[in-house]
Amino acid sequence: SSPTGTQFLQAVGCAEAGQLLAQRPDEVTYCSAGDGTTSEGEFWESLNTASNRKLPVLYLVEDNGYAISVPVEVQTAGGSISKLVRSFPDLLVREVDGCDPLASLAVLREAAAWCRARRGPALVHAHVIRPYSHSLSDDETLYRCAPEREQDAKRDPLLSYPALLKEEGVAREEELAALRAEVDREVNAAADAALAAPAPDPRSATVWVYSPDVDPTSDAFKTEPRPSGDPKTMVDLLNACLHDEIARNERVVVFGEDVADCSREDSLEQVKGKGGVFKVTHNLQRKFGSRRVFNTPLAEANIVGRAIGMATRGLKPVAEIQFFDYIWPAFMQMRNELALIRWRSANQWKCPVVIRVTYGGYLQGGAIYHSQSGEVIFTHIPLYRQTYNKGPYPGPDYMIPFGRASRVREGRDLTIVTFGALVQRSLVAARQAEAEGISVEVLDLRSLSPYDWSAIAESVRKTSKVIVAHEDSRSWGYGAEIAARIAEELFDELDAPVKRIGALDTFVGYNPVLEDAILPQVADIVEAVRQLKRY
Known part of the structure; x- marks a missing residue:
C-alpha cells in the first residue's frame, strides 16, 4: 500500500x-x-x-x-x-x-x-x-x-531479454512481435474498461467501513452477567477475560512488551513470573504456552504491524501497548493500515485485532510520559471502537454490546456524561452535591466509538441540564462532540448551556500539586454542578 x-x-x-x-x-x-x-x-x-x-x-x-x-x-x-x-x-x-x-x-x-x-x-x-x-x-x-x-x-530487460531469446533460438522476431501486440491489446482493453466503468454511487461511501455481517452494537452481544466472588480490580477482570478467551478460541494470541511470565522457559518454574507491568497477563504463558503468549521487542510499530499480518491470516491477536504515551510509533500502522483494510479491499480482507493499552493520569508521578489520554485522536478514525469498563467478574460468557452506556446513578436536576477515570470522581461529586440538595444523574458511556446517543438524549430530556466530563484536555476534546450534538439536536430540551469539564490545555506535571491542578478533580465537578444548578 x-x-x-x-x-x-x-x-x-x-x-x-x-x-x-x-x-x-x-x-x-x-x-x-x-x-x-x-x-x-x-x-x-x-x-x-x-x-x-x-x-x-x-x-x-x-x-x-x-x-x-x-x-x-x-x-x-x-x-x-x-x-x-x-x-x-x-x-x-x-x-x-x-x-x-x-x-x-x-x-x-x-x-x-x-x-x-x-x-x-x-x-x-x-x-x-x-x-x-x-x-x-x-x-x-x-x-x-x-x-x-x-x-x-x-x-532495459524488455529490450535485452528478447534479444537473448532470438540469439538462443528460443523465439523468432515474428513471435516476439505477436507477443508484444497481444500484451498491448490486453493493456489497452483493461484501460478502456476502466475508463468506461460507471462512477460509484455516492451512497456507497460508507460501505465496508464496518463489517456487514457482524454488528457488535446489537442485542446478539448482550448477555446477562453471572457474577462470582467478591468485586475485583480492573487488572483481575482483564486477566480473567484473557484467560477465558484464550481458552475459548485457539486462534487468540497475546503479545507485547513484558506480557510473558518468563521468556526463558527453563527458568519459568523457578520464578513467579512477570505477566505484564500491571500483572494483566500474569500466568497466561504458564497456562497456554509460549506460542500463544509471548514477549516482543520494545517497538510499538513492531507489535501492531505483526498483529495486522497475523489477523489477515485468521488469527485473533491481542496486542498490548504498555502505555498510551508510547503508542505513537504504531500510529502509521493503526491509522493507514489497520483501519483501512476492509474499506479499501471492498470487504475482501478483514483484520480483527484487539489493541489493549493503559491510558490516562492520576498516577501521582506519572507526569508527561505516563499520563496521556488522547482518546479523541482514535475516535476520529472510522473503524476504531473504544471501550472502558469495570465491575465484579461477570462470568466467562458475559458480553456488553458496543455503544451501550450505563446509568450508574439516577438523578433529577442535571446529568453528567462521562467515562474512564472521571466516572468514580463524578459519583463522589454527585454524593457531595446530594448533601446540598442537588440530584445528579451520572451516565458512564463505557464505549466511545460508537457511543450511546439514545441514553444521552433520554437523560438530557429528563434533567434539561448536562455536564460532559473527561480527563483529556478540554479544548478539542471528546466532550466537544457530545456537547455540540446535544446543542444541535436537543437545544429545546435544555434549560442551561452545556458545560464541559476537562484537563487544562497543557501537559501533566510530575509534582502532585501540579497534577492535581491540571487534571479534573472532584472539587471541579462539584463546582460545575453548583454553577449549572444556579443557572
Whole structure:
C-alpha cells in the first residue's frame, strides 16, 4: 500500500501466523520493496524479528538507485542495503542484476529454498532500472543527467531479454512481435474498461467501513452477567477475560512488551513470573504456552504491524501497548493500515485485532510520559471502537454490546456524561452535591466509538441540564462532540448551556500539586454542578 514500509512488519506477522496455524510447513512469505523504503525504521524492526525467530520471509529489494529524486548514496550508508544487513544472524543475503531474468530466477529459487528449509529469512538485493520518472507529477530530467538515463535504457530487460531469446533460438522476431501486440491489446482493453466503468454511487461511501455481517452494537452481544466472588480490580477482570478467551478460541494470541511470565522457559518454574507491568497477563504463558503468549521487542510499530499480518491470516491477536504515551510509533500502522483494510479491499480482507493499552493520569508521578489520554485522536478514525469498563467478574460468557452506556446513578436536576477515570470522581461529586440538595444523574458511556446517543438524549430530556466530563484536555476534546450534538439536536430540551469539564490545555506535571491542578478533580465537578444548578 502507499504508506512506505508498513508491509515489512505485516509480512513478519503473516509468517508467524503460518507457523502457528501449521497449514503449510513449506510456505514462504514474500515481501517486496524499493531501495528507498529500506530507510524506514520498520524495515529494520522486521529484519530483527524475522532473524530472531528464523521466520520464512523472503525480502526482495528492487534497487533502481533512487527514491523519487533522492539517490541511493544519500538514502543508504555506503550505497548498498545488502552490505548493511549482512550481520543479521540466519539471514541469507544475495545480490543480483535484476534486469537479468535468468540470474534473478536462480537467486530467488535459492532464497525460497533457504526459507522453506526453515533456516531463516532471505533478502535479495536486485539492481534494476527506472525507465521513466517516478510518477506523472515527477520529471526526472530535473535531477538525472542524460548519460545516466541512456545507460539505464541499455539495461532495459524488455529490450535485452528478447534479444537473448532470438540469439538462443528460443523465439523468432515474428513471435516476439505477436507477443508484444497481444500484451498491448490486453493493456489497452483493461484501460478502456476502466475508463468506461460507471462512477460509484455516492451512497456507497460508507460501505465496508464496518463489517456487514457482524454488528457488535446489537442485542446478539448482550448477555446477562453471572457474577462470582467478591468485586475485583480492573487488572483481575482483564486477566480473567484473557484467560477465558484464550481458552475459548485457539486462534487468540497475546503479545507485547513484558506480557510473558518468563521468556526463558527453563527458568519459568523457578520464578513467579512477570505477566505484564500491571500483572494483566500474569500466568497466561504458564497456562497456554509460549506460542500463544509471548514477549516482543520494545517497538510499538513492531507489535501492531505483526498483529495486522497475523489477523489477515485468521488469527485473533491481542496486542498490548504498555502505555498510551508510547503508542505513537504504531500510529502509521493503526491509522493507514489497520483501519483501512476492509474499506479499501471492498470487504475482501478483514483484520480483527484487539489493541489493549493503559491510558490516562492520576498516577501521582506519572507526569508527561505516563499520563496521556488522547482518546479523541482514535475516535476520529472510522473503524476504531473504544471501550472502558469495570465491575465484579461477570462470568466467562458475559458480553456488553458496543455503544451501550450505563446509568450508574439516577438523578433529577442535571446529568453528567462521562467515562474512564472521571466516572468514580463524578459519583463522589454527585454524593457531595446530594448533601446540598442537588440530584445528579451520572451516565458512564463505557464505549466511545460508537457511543450511546439514545441514553444521552433520554437523560438530557429528563434533567434539561448536562455536564460532559473527561480527563483529556478540554479544548478539542471528546466532550466537544457530545456537547455540540446535544446543542444541535436537543437545544429545546435544555434549560442551561452545556458545560464541559476537562484537563487544562497543557501537559501533566510530575509534582502532585501540579497534577492535581491540571487534571479534573472532584472539587471541579462539584463546582460545575453548583454553577449549572444556579443557572
